[in-house]
Amino acid sequence: MTPSELMQETVERHEGTRQPRWLAALAAALAVLAAVGTFLGSVRSTHALFAKSDATAAILKASDAWNEYEARSIKQHIAITAEEAAGPRAVARFKAEAAHERNESVPAHERARQYQHQADEFDAESRRYFKAHEVIEVATALFEIGIVLISLTALLQSNFLRGGAITAGVLGVVTLTVGLFL
Secondary structure, eight states: OOHHHHHHHHHHHTTTSOOOHHHHHHHHHHHHHHHHHHHHHHHHHHHHHHHHHHHHHHHHHHHHHHHHHHHHHHHHHHHHHHHHHSOHHHHHHHHHHHHHHHHHHHHHHHHHHHHHHHHHHHHHHHHHHHHHHHHHHHHHHHHHHHHHHHHHHHHHOOHHHHHHHHHHHHHHHHHHHHHHTO
């Protein structure tokens, strides 16, 4: 049974009793806040997954660029070695090839570094969204606890439970606010 269904059942069962109307209003407000918290938590979770996916794509691009850099570096070293071992006629060709590979490896190296930096940024963004999601989920749980306590207040007419419901609601609002700014 969802918290809003529990609240509705409690209200229907005790419509004839002398419960203050603010109990029902508080239960309804907490149910709305719980629904908002659930929605916002889902949004943050989705953003976290997208950021993690972007980080993975950037890591793959960085890996490709590093592989290109390594391949060009190996080609350069092979050309230098061949130049040293070759006769005088082949030297010019090997020098040109070594220079070409050296020049081409610099952009590959820079791309690899840029992609790695991008991956790190996406990964950090993902962690921030996951943290916000966790905090918002705690807020939602506090709202749901408040709904249960306010429903029990209506059933048992307990001031202690009423205070617990209000405390859970206030803590939920504070926690939700913190989660929105993470």
